[in-house]
Amino acid sequence: MSKHAYAQVESGSPVLDALEELLGERVTTAMAVREHHGRGEDYFKPVPSEAVCFPHTTEEVAEIVKICAAHRVPVIPFGTGTSLEGHVTAPHGGITIDLMQMNEVLEVHPEDLDCRVQAGVTRKQVNEYLRDTGMFFPIDPGADASLGGMASTRASGTNAVRYGTMKENVLGLTVVTADGKIIRTGGRAKKSAAGYDLTRIFVGSEGTLGVITEVHLKLYGIPEKIASAVCQYPSLGEAVDSVILTIQAGVPVARIELLDALMMEQTIAYSKLEGYETKPTLFYEFHGTEAGVEEQAQLVREIADEFGGSAFQWTTSQEERNKLWQARHDAYYAGTSVEPTKLGMSTDVCVPISRLAECILATEQDTRASGFDTPIVGHVGDVNFHVLFMLDPDDADEVRRVKECNQRIVERAIAMGGTCTGEHGIGVGKMDYLPLEHGEDAVDLMRTLKRAYDPDNIMNPGKMVRL
Numbered sequence: 001m002s003k004h005a006y007a008q009v010e011s012g013s014p015v016l017d018a019l020e021e022l023l024g025e026r027v028t029t030a031m032a033v034r035e036h037h038g039r040g041e042d043y044f045k046p047v048p049s050e051a052v053c054f055p056h057t058t059e060e061v062a063e064i065v066k067i068c069a070a071h072r073v074p075v076i077p078f079g080t081g082t083s084l085e086g087h088v089t090a091p092h093g094g095i096t097i098d099l100m101q102m103n104e105v106l107e108v109h110p111e112d113l114d115c116r117v118q119a120g121v122t123r124k125q126v127n128e129y130l131r132d133t134g135m136f137f138p139i140d141p142g143a144d145a146s147l148g149g150m151a152s153t154r155a156s157g158t159n160a161v162r163y164g165t166m167k168e169n170v171l172g173l174t175v176v177t178a179d180g181k182i183i184r185t186g187g188r189a190k191k192s193a194a195g196y197d198l199t200r201i202f203v204g205s206e207g208t209l210g211v212i213t214e215v216h217l218k219l220y221g222i223p224e225k226i227a228s229a230v231c232q233y234p235s236l237g238e239a240v241d242s243v244i245l246t247i248q249a250g251v252p253v254a255r256i257e258l259l260d261a262l263m264m265e266q267t268i269a270y271s272k273l274e275g276y277e278t279k280p281t282l283f284y285e286f287h288g289t290e291a292g293v294e295e296q297a298q299l300v301r302e303i304a305d306e307f308g309g310s311a312f313q314w315t316t317s318q319e320e321r322n323k324l325w326q327a328r329h330d331a332y333y334a335g336t337s338v339e340p341t342k343l344g345m346s347t348d349v350c351v352p353i354s355r356l357a358e359c360i361l362a363t364e365q366d367t368r369a370s371g372f373d374t375p376i377v378g379h380v381g382d383v384n385f386h387v388l389f390m391l392d393p394d395d396a397d398e399v400r401r402v403k404e405c406n407q408r409i410v411e412r413a414i415a416m417g418g419t420c421t422g423e424h425g426i427g428v429g430k431m432d433y434l435p436l437e438h439g440e441d442a443v444d445l446m447r448t449l450k451r452a453y454d455p456d457n458i459m460n461p462g463k464m465v466r467l
């Protein structure tokens with residue numbers, strides 16, 4: 001579909017007039033604001049929309065979408081803009097709905113371990129709000145992303161090995177559909193067999209089916225004891241084998257994160273970590289009772305010994321733990337800081353646990369043989385890892401070489417029964433891998449779904465599936 005199939009949003013156009021009447025100064029066509037919203041934290045060139053809106057309520061979002069639907073104008077929802085696959089670009093023009101001024105925690109039910117938040121609340125904000133309640137929300141992508149954006153990308157993070165991803169932790173949603181209706185999905189009951197599971201259709205839909213305005217989250221009690229440890233290994237293979245055995249042995253670790261020697265070198269420098277060597281490294285965290293944590297740590301210690309792991313370096317105080325995990329969350333920035341004139345491109349495959357060692361080692365060999373000095377970092381407890389390429393988007397040859405290497409990484413993972421994306425999502429960058437992973441017939445059914453939810457293709461068009 002060409003851009004011209006959609007109405008333009010320009011000064012004096014009926015769409016802009018109607019949006020200005022609704023939102024006043026909370027709609028803007030200022031180029032700096034549009035450019036900021038025209039890209040994520042990725043390597044795609046910015047493609048700004050024609051105007052950016054800042055609603056405060058679900059009802060305002062519904063009115064904005066109704067105006068856009070009436071004039072056939074694309075709508076691109078926007079949280080914190082930290083997505084990594086060109087998700088928030090506006091290839092067909094239209095408007096961006098920035099949800100960050102919808103940032104209220106609406107209700108907390110400590111007795112039921114759940115809460116409801118507006119979509120613009122970030123993962124750190126919700127935990128700050130919950131700080132004195134004894135509860136927390138565990139999903140922690142490296143960036144301090146919005147919960148609406150996290151639901152939309154089916155995000156996960158370092159805690160997913162124990163607590164699951166957004167798929168498991170969203171109980172329900174408030175959504176503005178493509179025709180401007182307000183619907184509520186899911187509910188507060190622990191389980192339900194009532195009809196199609198619309199919550200799980202919107203979770204991971206990347207703004208292509210509707211705008212999420214509220215998210216109902218599952219919460220967890222803060223464990224009695226939390227302990228983090230770092231263990232360094234002689235080789236990447238031994239570190240990975242240690243993870244595989246830990247997971248296969250069923251030890252309920254909360255976090256196991258891998259940094260290869262290069263990633264460790266960059267992280268030590270960027271986050272000023274002291275006392276570690278530039279070796280393949282695992283960061284662990286154990287949650288439970290005092291006795292439970294001791295038992296888990298003992299089991300993992302024995303496994304680490306088998307693979308030549310160093311003595312565990314424990315971080316006991318909350319301050320030290322925060323520093324360690326912030327360093328892990330900042331690994332992407334540690335990698336990108338090395339070549340500040342280039343942009344980062346993170347791969348995101350995930351494979352069955354039995355194939356992890358083979359997949360990571362073949363990937364490392366492939367990148368080195370292709371002339372890339374790329375670090376590897378991974379949520380290896382979830383069997384999900386990232387290779388961080390640095391590229392200059394204007395250097396066509398470099399972009400081609402990176403894309404070819406990424407394609408081999410994806411094809412290898414899919415051939416092993418894995419996926420092209422464990423957590424970052426499809427956006428623009430991975431659309432071509434969907435048929436390879438799911439087959440043409442399954443992708444056709446996704447197209448049917450998209451057309452049923454959004455017949456005029458106004459919701460984040462040009463993403464996820466080619467129509």
Ligand SMILES: Cc1cc2nc3c(=O)[nH]c(=O)nc-3n(C[C@H](O)[C@H](O)[C@H](O)COP(=O)(O)OP(=O)(O)OC[C@H]3O[C@@H](n4cnc5c(N)ncnc54)[C@H](O)[C@@H]3O)c2cc1C
Binds near residue numbers: 083099145156157460
């Ligand atoms: C340093 C760094 C580390 C990261 N680490 C991780 C990680 O560990 N795990 C992980 O999963 N991801 C990670 N990411 C990727 C990113 O943080 C996640 O994809 C995150 O969920 C995006 O949230 P956001 O609020 O920034 O969404 P945005 O980037 O603003 O939007 C992402 C997509 O969701 C849509 N969207 C946003 N809000 C809404 C809404 N309210 N309703 C409907 N659609 C909406 C947008 O249209 C877009 O398609 C990382 C990114 C960076 C930069």
